[in-house]
Amino acid sequence: MALRYDLVIAGGGMVGATLACALRGCGLRIAVIEPHRLQRQWPADSVDLRVSAINVASERIFRALGVWAAMEARGVSPFEQMHVWDAGGRGEIHFDCAELGQPRLGHIIENRVVLAALLEGLDDGTEVEFWCPATLEAFRPEGEGLRLELADGTVMETRLLVGADGADSQVRRLAGIPARGWSYAQRALVAVVETQLEHQATAWQRFLPQGPLAFLPLRDGRSSIVWSTTPERAEELLQMEAQEFCAALSEAFGHRLGQVRATGPRAAFPLRLQYAPRYVEERVVLVGDAAHTIHPLAGQGANLGLLDAAALAEMIRDAAARGRDFAARNVLRRYERWRKGDNLLTMAAMDGFNRLFGTPLWPLRLARNAGLSAVDACPPLKHRFMVHAMGLREDLPALARGPAFGC
Numbered sequence: 001m002a003l004r005y006d007l008v009i010a011g012g013g014m015v016g017a018t019l020a021c022a023l024r025g026c027g028l029r030i031a032v033i034e035p036h037r038l039q040r041q042w043p044a045d046s047v048d049l050r051v052s053a054i055n056v057a058s059e060r061i062f063r064a065l066g067v068w069a070a071m072e073a074r075g076v077s078p079f080e081q082m083h084v085w086d087a088g089g090r091g092e093i094h095f096d097c098a099e100l101g102q103p104r105l106g107h108i109i110e111n112r113v114v115l116a117a118l119l120e121g122l123d124d125g126t127e128v129e130f131w132c133p134a135t136l137e138a139f140r141p142e143g144e145g146l147r148l149e150l151a152d153g154t155v156m157e158t159r160l161l162v163g164a165d166g167a168d169s170q171v172r173r174l175a176g177i178p179a180r181g182w183s184y185a186q187r188a189l190v191a192v193v194e195t196q197l198e199h200q201a202t203a204w205q206r207f208l209p210q211g212p213l214a215f216l217p218l219r220d221g222r223s224s225i226v227w228s229t230t231p232e233r234a235e236e237l238l239q240m241e242a243q244e245f246c247a248a249l250s251e252a253f254g255h256r257l258g259q260v261r262a263t264g265p266r267a268a269f270p271l272r273l274q275y276a277p278r279y280v281e282e283r284v285v286l287v288g289d290a291a292h293t294i295h296p297l298a299g300q301g302a303n304l305g306l307l308d309a310a311a312l313a314e315m316i317r318d319a320a321a322r323g324r325d326f327a328a329r330n331v332l333r334r335y336e337r338w339r340k341g342d343n344l345l346t347m348a349a350m351d352g353f354n355r356l357f358g359t360p361l362w363p364l365r366l367a368r369n370a371g372l373s374a375v376d377a378c379p380p381l382k383h384r385f386m387v388h389a390m391g392l393r394e395d396l397p398a399l400a401r402g403p404a405f406g407c
Protein backbone atom coordinates (compact mmCIF):
# COMPACT_ATOMS: atom_id res chain seq x y z
CA MET A 1 0.00 0.00 0.00
CA ALA A 2 1.42 3.36 -1.02
CA LEU A 3 1.32 6.24 1.45
CA ARG A 4 -0.19 9.35 -0.12
CA TYR A 5 1.25 12.84 0.25
CA ASP A 6 0.61 16.05 -1.64
CA LEU A 7 4.30 16.92 -1.55
CA VAL A 8 7.47 15.04 -0.63
CA ILE A 9 10.75 16.80 0.17
CA ALA A 10 13.83 14.61 -0.28
CA GLY A 11 16.46 16.00 2.12
CA GLY A 12 15.94 17.43 5.60
CA GLY A 13 19.01 19.68 5.54
CA MET A 14 18.77 23.42 6.17
CA VAL A 15 16.97 24.11 2.89
CA GLY A 16 14.56 21.14 2.90
CA ALA A 17 13.60 21.72 6.54
CA THR A 18 13.07 25.45 5.90
CA LEU A 19 10.79 24.67 2.95
CA ALA A 20 8.79 22.24 5.11
CA CYS A 21 8.39 24.93 7.80
CA ALA A 22 7.35 27.49 5.20
CA LEU A 23 4.60 25.17 3.92
CA ARG A 24 3.03 24.53 7.32
CA GLY A 25 -0.62 25.42 7.49
CA CYS A 26 -1.34 25.55 3.76
CA GLY A 27 -3.48 22.43 3.85
CA LEU A 28 -1.04 20.13 2.06
CA ARG A 29 0.06 16.78 3.45
CA ILE A 30 3.87 16.78 3.37
CA ALA A 31 6.63 14.22 4.00
CA VAL A 32 10.32 15.04 4.50
CA ILE A 33 12.76 12.18 3.87
CA GLU A 34 16.16 12.43 5.57
CA PRO A 35 18.80 9.65 5.85
CA HIS A 36 20.79 11.11 8.75
CA ARG A 37 19.52 11.17 12.31
CA LEU A 38 19.40 14.85 13.24
CA GLN A 39 20.86 16.03 16.53
CA ARG A 40 18.62 17.85 18.95
CA GLN A 41 20.83 17.76 22.05
CA TRP A 42 24.56 18.05 22.56
CA PRO A 43 27.00 18.80 25.41
CA ALA A 44 26.84 22.47 26.44
CA ASP A 45 30.52 23.25 25.79
CA SER A 46 30.75 21.55 22.36
CA VAL A 47 30.73 23.44 19.04
CA ASP A 48 29.67 21.97 15.68
CA LEU A 49 32.49 21.94 13.14
CA ARG A 50 29.99 23.12 10.52
CA VAL A 51 28.85 26.70 10.98
CA SER A 52 27.23 29.10 8.51
CA ALA A 53 27.29 32.86 8.12
CA ILE A 54 23.55 33.50 8.06
CA ASN A 55 22.72 36.83 6.44
CA VAL A 56 19.93 39.28 7.25
CA ALA A 57 17.56 37.92 4.57
CA SER A 58 17.88 34.42 6.05
CA GLU A 59 17.38 35.79 9.57
CA ARG A 60 14.15 37.40 8.35
CA ILE A 61 12.99 34.07 6.90
CA PHE A 62 13.67 32.30 10.20
CA ARG A 63 11.92 35.06 12.15
CA ALA A 64 8.89 34.93 9.88
CA LEU A 65 8.74 31.14 10.34
CA GLY A 66 8.86 31.56 14.13
CA VAL A 67 12.07 29.56 14.57
CA TRP A 68 14.54 32.39 15.21
CA ALA A 69 13.89 32.51 18.96
CA ALA A 70 14.80 28.81 19.23
CA MET A 71 18.08 29.52 17.38
CA GLU A 72 18.85 32.44 19.69
CA ALA A 73 18.09 30.26 22.71
CA ARG A 74 20.59 27.65 21.50
CA GLY A 75 23.16 30.31 20.61
CA VAL A 76 23.87 32.58 17.65
CA SER A 77 26.96 34.78 17.20
CA PRO A 78 26.28 38.22 15.70
CA PHE A 79 29.05 39.87 13.71
CA GLU A 80 29.28 43.59 13.11
CA GLN A 81 32.28 44.01 10.88
CA MET A 82 34.13 42.25 8.11
CA HIS A 83 37.78 42.65 7.12
CA VAL A 84 39.02 41.23 3.82
CA TRP A 85 42.59 41.57 2.62
CA ASP A 86 45.04 40.14 0.13
CA ALA A 87 48.18 38.27 1.25
CA GLY A 88 49.78 39.24 -2.07
CA GLY A 89 49.55 43.03 -1.68
CA ARG A 90 48.29 45.95 0.37
CA GLY A 91 44.66 45.91 -0.75
CA GLU A 92 42.15 45.74 2.10
CA ILE A 93 38.46 46.34 2.57
CA HIS A 94 36.52 46.91 5.77
CA PHE A 95 32.76 46.65 6.16
CA ASP A 96 31.00 48.00 9.25
CA CYS A 97 27.28 47.58 9.95
CA ALA A 98 27.24 51.07 11.51
CA GLU A 99 27.86 52.53 8.03
CA LEU A 100 24.46 51.14 7.03
CA GLY A 101 22.82 52.07 10.30
CA GLN A 102 22.29 48.38 11.10
CA PRO A 103 23.09 46.60 14.38
CA ARG A 104 24.93 43.76 12.62
CA LEU A 105 25.95 42.30 9.27
CA GLY A 106 24.72 38.78 10.07
CA HIS A 107 25.20 35.86 12.44
CA ILE A 108 27.50 32.88 12.61
CA ILE A 109 25.34 29.89 13.56
CA GLU A 110 26.19 26.23 13.98
CA ASN A 111 24.40 24.17 11.32
CA ARG A 112 23.04 21.85 14.02
CA VAL A 113 21.44 24.85 15.78
CA VAL A 114 19.63 25.87 12.59
CA LEU A 115 18.43 22.31 12.01
CA ALA A 116 17.33 21.68 15.60
CA ALA A 117 15.27 24.92 15.63
CA LEU A 118 13.64 24.05 12.29
CA LEU A 119 12.79 20.55 13.56
CA GLU A 120 11.21 22.06 16.67
CA GLY A 121 9.18 24.27 14.37
CA LEU A 122 7.87 21.19 12.59
CA ASP A 123 7.03 19.38 15.84
CA ASP A 124 3.87 21.33 16.57
CA GLY A 125 2.05 20.64 13.30
CA THR A 126 0.46 17.48 11.94
CA GLU A 127 0.74 18.23 8.24
CA VAL A 128 4.50 17.53 7.99
CA GLU A 129 5.79 14.01 8.66
CA PHE A 130 9.54 13.75 9.13
CA TRP A 131 10.80 10.38 7.88
CA CYS A 132 14.23 9.94 9.48
CA PRO A 133 16.33 7.93 8.99
CA ALA A 134 14.97 7.20 5.51
CA THR A 135 16.45 7.49 2.02
CA LEU A 136 14.76 8.15 -1.30
CA GLU A 137 15.99 5.52 -3.74
CA ALA A 138 13.82 5.74 -6.85
CA PHE A 139 10.74 7.36 -8.37
CA ARG A 140 8.69 7.12 -11.55
CA PRO A 141 5.62 8.83 -12.99
CA GLU A 142 2.31 7.24 -12.10
CA GLY A 143 -1.10 8.68 -12.96
CA GLU A 144 -1.23 12.37 -12.09
CA GLY A 145 1.84 12.21 -9.86
CA LEU A 146 4.91 10.19 -8.90
CA ARG A 147 5.50 6.88 -7.18
CA LEU A 148 8.47 6.97 -4.78
CA GLU A 149 10.46 4.12 -3.30
CA LEU A 150 12.51 4.47 -0.15
CA ALA A 151 15.55 2.31 0.64
CA ASP A 152 13.58 0.34 3.26
CA GLY A 153 10.90 -0.60 0.69
CA THR A 154 8.33 2.02 1.75
CA VAL A 155 6.27 3.26 -1.21
CA MET A 156 4.80 6.77 -1.42
CA GLU A 157 2.66 8.58 -3.95
CA THR A 158 2.94 12.31 -4.34
CA ARG A 159 1.88 15.16 -6.62
CA LEU A 160 5.24 16.95 -6.27
CA LEU A 161 8.75 15.82 -5.34
CA VAL A 162 11.22 18.49 -4.17
CA GLY A 163 14.92 17.65 -4.46
CA ALA A 164 16.53 19.30 -1.40
CA ASP A 165 19.03 16.46 -1.21
CA GLY A 166 22.26 18.40 -1.62
CA ALA A 167 25.07 18.56 -4.16
CA ASP A 168 24.95 14.82 -4.98
CA SER A 169 21.18 14.97 -5.45
CA GLN A 170 19.57 11.64 -6.23
CA VAL A 171 16.40 13.46 -7.27
CA ARG A 172 18.32 15.53 -9.84
CA ARG A 173 19.99 12.41 -11.22
CA LEU A 174 16.78 10.35 -11.43
CA ALA A 175 14.94 13.28 -13.04
CA GLY A 176 17.59 13.35 -15.78
CA ILE A 177 18.67 16.91 -14.98
CA PRO A 178 22.39 17.28 -15.68
CA ALA A 179 24.83 18.83 -13.19
CA ARG A 180 27.27 21.22 -14.89
CA GLY A 181 30.41 22.69 -13.39
CA TRP A 182 33.79 21.62 -12.13
CA SER A 183 35.74 20.65 -9.04
CA TYR A 184 37.93 23.32 -7.53
CA ALA A 185 41.43 22.01 -6.93
CA GLN A 186 40.73 22.97 -3.31
CA ARG A 187 39.37 21.53 -0.09
CA ALA A 188 37.90 23.59 2.74
CA LEU A 189 39.42 22.71 6.08
CA VAL A 190 37.25 23.62 9.08
CA ALA A 191 38.02 23.78 12.81
CA VAL A 192 37.17 25.80 15.91
CA VAL A 193 40.21 27.63 17.32
CA GLU A 194 41.24 29.90 20.17
CA THR A 195 43.21 33.01 19.33
CA GLN A 196 45.47 35.25 21.40
CA LEU A 197 43.59 38.43 20.41
CA GLU A 198 39.82 38.98 20.57
CA HIS A 199 37.90 38.52 17.33
CA GLN A 200 35.99 41.82 17.94
CA ALA A 201 32.73 40.42 16.52
CA THR A 202 34.41 40.62 13.13
CA ALA A 203 34.51 38.13 10.24
CA TRP A 204 38.07 38.10 8.92
CA GLN A 205 39.20 36.79 5.54
CA ARG A 206 42.70 36.70 4.08
CA PHE A 207 43.14 35.73 0.44
CA LEU A 208 46.15 33.43 0.06
CA PRO A 209 47.47 32.21 -3.31
CA GLN A 210 46.04 28.73 -2.66
CA GLY A 211 42.64 30.00 -1.49
CA PRO A 212 40.90 32.17 1.13
CA LEU A 213 41.27 31.69 4.90
CA ALA A 214 38.36 32.93 7.03
CA PHE A 215 38.04 33.37 10.80
CA LEU A 216 34.40 33.61 11.84
CA PRO A 217 33.62 34.95 15.34
CA LEU A 218 31.80 32.70 17.83
CA ARG A 219 29.99 34.03 20.90
CA ASP A 220 32.28 32.18 23.34
CA GLY A 221 35.30 34.11 22.02
CA ARG A 222 36.58 31.30 19.82
CA SER A 223 36.63 31.44 16.00
CA SER A 224 35.43 28.97 13.42
CA ILE A 225 37.88 28.78 10.53
CA VAL A 226 37.32 27.87 6.88
CA TRP A 227 40.67 27.39 5.13
CA SER A 228 40.40 26.71 1.39
CA THR A 229 43.61 25.23 0.08
CA THR A 230 44.96 22.56 -2.26
CA PRO A 231 43.88 18.98 -1.48
CA GLU A 232 47.52 18.05 -0.72
CA ARG A 233 48.01 20.92 1.72
CA ALA A 234 44.64 20.21 3.35
CA GLU A 235 45.73 16.61 3.92
CA GLU A 236 49.02 17.77 5.49
CA LEU A 237 47.13 20.19 7.74
CA LEU A 238 44.71 17.46 8.81
CA GLN A 239 47.59 15.16 9.75
CA MET A 240 49.58 17.75 11.75
CA GLU A 241 49.86 17.69 15.54
CA ALA A 242 47.67 20.38 17.11
CA GLN A 243 50.60 22.65 17.98
CA GLU A 244 52.11 22.45 14.50
CA PHE A 245 48.69 23.15 12.97
CA CYS A 246 48.16 26.21 15.19
CA ALA A 247 51.56 27.58 14.17
CA ALA A 248 50.84 27.02 10.45
CA LEU A 249 47.41 28.67 10.84
CA SER A 250 48.81 31.71 12.71
CA GLU A 251 51.41 32.13 9.98
CA ALA A 252 48.90 31.75 7.12
CA PHE A 253 46.66 34.35 8.78
CA GLY A 254 49.53 36.81 9.11
CA HIS A 255 49.10 36.74 12.91
CA ARG A 256 46.14 39.11 12.51
CA LEU A 257 44.62 37.73 15.73
CA GLY A 258 48.00 36.98 17.33
CA GLN A 259 48.90 33.35 17.91
CA VAL A 260 46.33 30.61 17.43
CA ARG A 261 46.53 28.96 20.85
CA ALA A 262 44.37 25.86 20.56
CA THR A 263 42.34 23.93 18.05
CA GLY A 264 39.49 21.44 18.21
CA PRO A 265 38.99 18.55 15.75
CA ARG A 266 39.54 19.29 12.05
CA ALA A 267 37.68 18.16 8.92
CA ALA A 268 37.95 19.00 5.23
CA PHE A 269 35.37 19.15 2.44
CA PRO A 270 35.97 19.02 -1.32
CA LEU A 271 34.86 22.18 -3.12
CA ARG A 272 33.07 22.42 -6.42
CA LEU A 273 31.06 24.75 -8.57
CA GLN A 274 27.97 23.00 -9.85
CA TYR A 275 24.66 24.08 -11.27
CA ALA A 276 21.61 22.48 -12.78
CA PRO A 277 20.73 24.13 -16.11
CA ARG A 278 17.06 23.67 -15.20
CA TYR A 279 15.42 23.30 -11.79
CA VAL A 280 12.18 21.75 -12.99
CA GLU A 281 11.02 18.48 -14.55
CA GLU A 282 7.54 16.96 -14.68
CA ARG A 283 6.35 17.10 -11.01
CA VAL A 284 9.94 17.50 -9.78
CA VAL A 285 11.71 20.67 -8.61
CA LEU A 286 15.18 21.35 -7.17
CA VAL A 287 16.20 23.73 -4.36
CA GLY A 288 19.44 24.59 -2.54
CA ASP A 289 22.65 22.71 -3.22
CA ALA A 290 20.78 20.21 -5.41
CA ALA A 291 20.33 23.10 -7.87
CA HIS A 292 23.55 25.09 -7.25
CA THR A 293 26.73 24.55 -5.23
CA ILE A 294 29.11 27.46 -4.88
CA HIS A 295 32.50 28.27 -3.39
CA PRO A 296 32.07 29.05 0.34
CA LEU A 297 34.37 32.10 0.27
CA ALA A 298 31.61 34.61 1.05
CA GLY A 299 29.36 32.19 2.93
CA GLN A 300 26.42 32.45 0.53
CA GLY A 301 25.46 28.83 -0.36
CA ALA A 302 22.91 28.19 2.39
CA ASN A 303 21.61 31.76 2.16
CA LEU A 304 20.79 31.28 -1.53
CA GLY A 305 19.12 27.94 -0.77
CA LEU A 306 16.96 29.54 1.93
CA LEU A 307 15.77 32.13 -0.59
CA ASP A 308 14.94 29.25 -2.97
CA ALA A 309 12.88 27.62 -0.21
CA ALA A 310 11.05 30.88 0.58
CA ALA A 311 10.33 31.58 -3.11
CA LEU A 312 9.12 28.05 -3.88
CA ALA A 313 6.92 28.01 -0.77
CA GLU A 314 5.35 31.29 -1.90
CA MET A 315 4.57 29.91 -5.37
CA ILE A 316 3.09 26.69 -3.96
CA ARG A 317 1.03 28.41 -1.27
CA ASP A 318 -0.28 30.94 -3.76
CA ALA A 319 -1.34 28.25 -6.26
CA ALA A 320 -2.88 26.05 -3.53
CA ALA A 321 -4.82 29.03 -2.09
CA ARG A 322 -6.31 29.74 -5.54
CA GLY A 323 -7.30 26.11 -5.97
CA ARG A 324 -4.77 25.63 -8.81
CA ASP A 325 -2.43 22.69 -9.35
CA PHE A 326 0.59 23.72 -7.24
CA ALA A 327 2.75 21.13 -9.02
CA ALA A 328 1.94 22.39 -12.52
CA ARG A 329 4.95 23.15 -14.68
CA ASN A 330 4.07 26.85 -15.07
CA VAL A 331 4.00 27.31 -11.27
CA LEU A 332 7.37 25.60 -10.86
CA ARG A 333 8.86 27.48 -13.80
CA ARG A 334 7.90 30.79 -12.18
CA TYR A 335 9.95 29.75 -9.14
CA GLU A 336 12.85 28.77 -11.41
CA ARG A 337 12.77 32.10 -13.27
CA TRP A 338 12.62 33.95 -9.95
CA ARG A 339 15.68 32.31 -8.40
CA LYS A 340 17.98 31.16 -11.18
CA GLY A 341 19.43 34.55 -12.15
CA ASP A 342 20.40 35.46 -8.58
CA ASN A 343 21.90 32.01 -7.99
CA LEU A 344 23.96 32.10 -11.21
CA LEU A 345 25.14 35.65 -10.63
CA THR A 346 26.32 34.91 -7.07
CA MET A 347 27.98 31.69 -8.24
CA ALA A 348 29.85 33.54 -11.00
CA ALA A 349 30.92 36.31 -8.61
CA MET A 350 32.31 33.83 -6.04
CA ASP A 351 34.11 31.93 -8.79
CA GLY A 352 35.54 35.17 -10.15
CA PHE A 353 36.85 36.26 -6.73
CA ASN A 354 38.44 32.85 -6.16
CA ARG A 355 40.19 33.00 -9.53
CA LEU A 356 41.24 36.64 -9.26
CA PHE A 357 42.79 36.16 -5.82
CA GLY A 358 44.43 32.88 -6.83
CA THR A 359 46.29 34.22 -9.84
CA PRO A 360 50.06 34.79 -9.56
CA LEU A 361 50.06 37.19 -12.57
CA TRP A 362 51.35 40.53 -11.31
CA PRO A 363 49.12 42.82 -13.44
CA LEU A 364 46.06 41.07 -11.99
CA ARG A 365 47.53 41.17 -8.49
CA LEU A 366 48.06 44.92 -8.84
CA ALA A 367 44.56 45.36 -10.25
CA ARG A 368 42.84 43.38 -7.48
CA ASN A 369 44.68 45.24 -4.74
CA ALA A 370 43.87 48.56 -6.34
CA GLY A 371 40.26 47.36 -6.71
CA LEU A 372 39.94 46.43 -3.03
CA SER A 373 41.30 49.80 -1.91
CA ALA A 374 39.16 51.68 -4.45
CA VAL A 375 35.95 49.99 -3.26
CA ASP A 376 36.97 50.61 0.35
CA ALA A 377 37.36 54.32 -0.41
CA CYS A 378 34.03 54.59 -2.25
CA PRO A 379 31.12 54.37 0.23
CA PRO A 380 28.27 54.02 -2.33
CA LEU A 381 30.00 51.06 -4.00
CA LYS A 382 30.91 49.54 -0.65
CA HIS A 383 27.33 49.84 0.54
CA ARG A 384 26.12 47.97 -2.54
CA PHE A 385 28.48 45.08 -1.76
CA MET A 386 27.38 45.06 1.88
CA VAL A 387 23.68 45.15 1.08
CA HIS A 388 24.10 42.29 -1.40
CA ALA A 389 26.08 40.18 1.09
CA MET A 390 23.31 40.77 3.64
CA GLY A 391 20.92 39.24 1.11
CA LEU A 392 18.91 42.43 0.69
CA ARG A 393 18.27 42.25 -3.04
CA GLU A 394 15.23 43.57 -4.82
CA ASP A 395 12.49 41.07 -5.54
CA LEU A 396 12.87 39.08 -2.34
CA PRO A 397 10.27 36.44 -1.42
CA ALA A 398 7.70 37.74 1.10
CA LEU A 399 9.23 35.72 3.95
CA ALA A 400 12.56 37.53 3.49
CA ARG A 401 11.07 41.01 3.15
CA GLY A 402 9.90 41.56 6.74
CA PRO A 403 11.50 44.01 9.14
CA ALA A 404 15.15 43.04 9.49
CA PHE A 405 15.41 43.26 13.23
CA GLY A 406 13.19 42.82 16.23
CA CYS A 407 10.04 41.52 14.53
Ligand SMILES: Cc1cc2nc3c(=O)[nH]c(=O)nc-3n(C[C@H](O)[C@H](O)[C@H](O)COP(=O)(O)OP(=O)(O)OC[C@H]3O[C@@H](n4cnc5c(N)ncnc54)[C@H](O)[C@@H]3O)c2cc1C
Binds near residue numbers: 014034134169
Ligand atom coordinates in the same frame (compact mmCIF):
# COMPACT_ATOMS: atom_id res chain seq x y z
C1 LIG B 1 33.20 24.53 4.37
C2 LIG B 1 31.88 25.14 3.99
C3 LIG B 1 31.47 26.31 4.59
C4 LIG B 1 30.25 26.89 4.26
N1 LIG B 1 29.88 28.05 4.85
C5 LIG B 1 28.71 28.62 4.52
C6 LIG B 1 28.31 29.86 5.13
O1 LIG B 1 29.01 30.42 5.95
N2 LIG B 1 27.11 30.39 4.76
C7 LIG B 1 26.32 29.80 3.83
O2 LIG B 1 25.25 30.36 3.50
N3 LIG B 1 26.68 28.65 3.23
C8 LIG B 1 27.84 28.04 3.55
N4 LIG B 1 28.20 26.86 2.97
C9 LIG B 1 27.28 26.22 2.02
C10 LIG B 1 26.17 25.46 2.76
O3 LIG B 1 26.73 24.56 3.69
C11 LIG B 1 25.29 24.71 1.77
O4 LIG B 1 24.93 25.57 0.71
C12 LIG B 1 24.02 24.23 2.46
O5 LIG B 1 24.34 23.31 3.48
C13 LIG B 1 23.09 23.55 1.46
O6 LIG B 1 21.95 23.11 2.14
P1 LIG B 1 21.01 22.02 1.47
O7 LIG B 1 19.95 21.73 2.49
O8 LIG B 1 20.62 22.45 0.10
O9 LIG B 1 21.93 20.74 1.24
P2 LIG B 1 22.63 19.81 2.34
O10 LIG B 1 23.03 20.58 3.53
O11 LIG B 1 23.67 19.03 1.61
O12 LIG B 1 21.46 18.84 2.78
C14 LIG B 1 20.98 17.83 1.92
C15 LIG B 1 20.26 16.79 2.76
O13 LIG B 1 19.75 15.77 1.89
C16 LIG B 1 19.95 14.51 2.49
N5 LIG B 1 19.96 13.49 1.42
C17 LIG B 1 20.99 13.13 0.64
N6 LIG B 1 20.62 12.13 -0.20
C18 LIG B 1 19.31 11.87 0.06
C19 LIG B 1 18.35 10.94 -0.46
N7 LIG B 1 18.65 10.09 -1.44
N8 LIG B 1 17.09 10.94 0.05
C20 LIG B 1 16.75 11.80 1.04
N9 LIG B 1 17.64 12.71 1.57
C21 LIG B 1 18.88 12.74 1.09
C22 LIG B 1 21.28 14.65 3.24
O14 LIG B 1 21.38 13.74 4.29
C23 LIG B 1 21.21 16.09 3.74
O15 LIG B 1 20.68 16.20 5.05
C24 LIG B 1 29.42 26.28 3.29
C25 LIG B 1 29.83 25.09 2.67
C26 LIG B 1 31.05 24.52 3.02
C27 LIG B 1 31.49 23.25 2.33
